[in-house]
Amino acid sequence: DSGVTQTPKHLITATGQRVTLRCSPRSGDLSVYWYQQSLDQGLQFLIHYYNGEERAKGNILERFSAQQFPDLHSELNLSSLELGDSALYFCASSVEEGLTDTQYFGPGTRLTVL
Amino acid sequence: AQKITQTQPGMFVQEKEAVTLDCTYDTSDPSYGLFWYKQPSSGEMIFLIYQGSYDQQNATEGRYSLNFQKARKSANLVISASQLGDSAMYFCAMREGYNFNKFYFGSGTKLNVKP
Numbered sequence: 001d002s003g004v005t006q007t008p009k010h011l012i013t014a015t016g017q018r019v020t021l022r023c024s025p026r027s028g029d030l031s032v033y034w035y036q037q038s039l040d041q042g043l044q045f046l047i048h049y050y051n052g053e054e055r056a057k058g059n060i061l062e063r064f065s066a067q068q069f070p071d072l073h074s075e076l077n078l079s080s081l082e083l084g085d086s087a088l089y090f091c092a093s094s095v096e097e098g099l100t101d102t103q104y105f106g107p108g109t110r111l112t113v114l
Numbered sequence: 115a116q117k118i119t120q121t122q123p124g125m126f127v128q129e130k131e132a133v134t135l136d137c138t139y140d141t142s143d144p145s146y147g148l149f150w151y152k153q154p155s156s157g158e159m160i161f162l163i164y165q166g167s168y169d170q171q172n173a174t175e176g177r178y179s180l181n182f183q184k185a186r187k188s189a190n191l192v193i194s195a196s197q198l199g200d201s202a203m204y205f206c207a208m209r210e211g212y213n214f215n216k217f218y219f220g221s222g223t224k225l226n227v228k229p
Contacts, residue, residue, distance in 0.1 A: 097215060105160075
């Protein structure tokens with residue numbers, strides 16, 4: 001158990017809908033990262049927050065947004081869902097945001113868009 | 115160009131034998147970090163080992179060691195005395211000093227340990 005929690009574990013929804021994925025980092029970790037893992041694209045970095053501030057964006061679609069709250073938990077919002085958004089979404093956390101900081105991953109949320 | 119390349123989509127190893135999983139990386143930044151993660155069939159990503167670009171010695175963590183060859187830009191993971199529980203996907207990842215907020219992952223290697 002990495003200490004990172006993600007809810008829900010599974011999510012099944014329809015095209016066009018909006019969902020929110022939630023992540024609680026390990027106690028004391030200030031950085032939260034979001035990733036998407038799909039069969040055809042592999043593991044893709046989406047976005048990074050540090051202590052409430054957005055630090056970096058990766059391959060995140062405009063239909064997706066995220067935020068990190070004062071208590072350091074984070075939410076990833078996915079809207080106007082398409083079939084291709086079906087994937088495993090990971091949240092990871094680290095103590096700081098430095099080069100050597102190890103990211104610890106949550107168990108993931110498996111999103112299925114029908 | 116791919117930042118991280120893992121050329122072995124799948125590998126088999128006999129239980130109790132050692133196995134090497136290949137990883138090459140591409141960066142012009144002298145400061146970088148290399149990571150290996152394990153993803154069992156249950157889906158979670160488990161951190162295994164870290165190697166910094168300035169580290170003089172190869173990293174080791176229990177049965178895991180990293181064969182770091184800087185000139186060749188390779189960071190191969192060596193698992194000694196394989197166990198059935200080592201069957202999983204293994205991902206190599208890198209972050210660079212000038213842009214350490216981004217984490218680049220390879221496509222992974224699926225390891226199957228045979229009894």
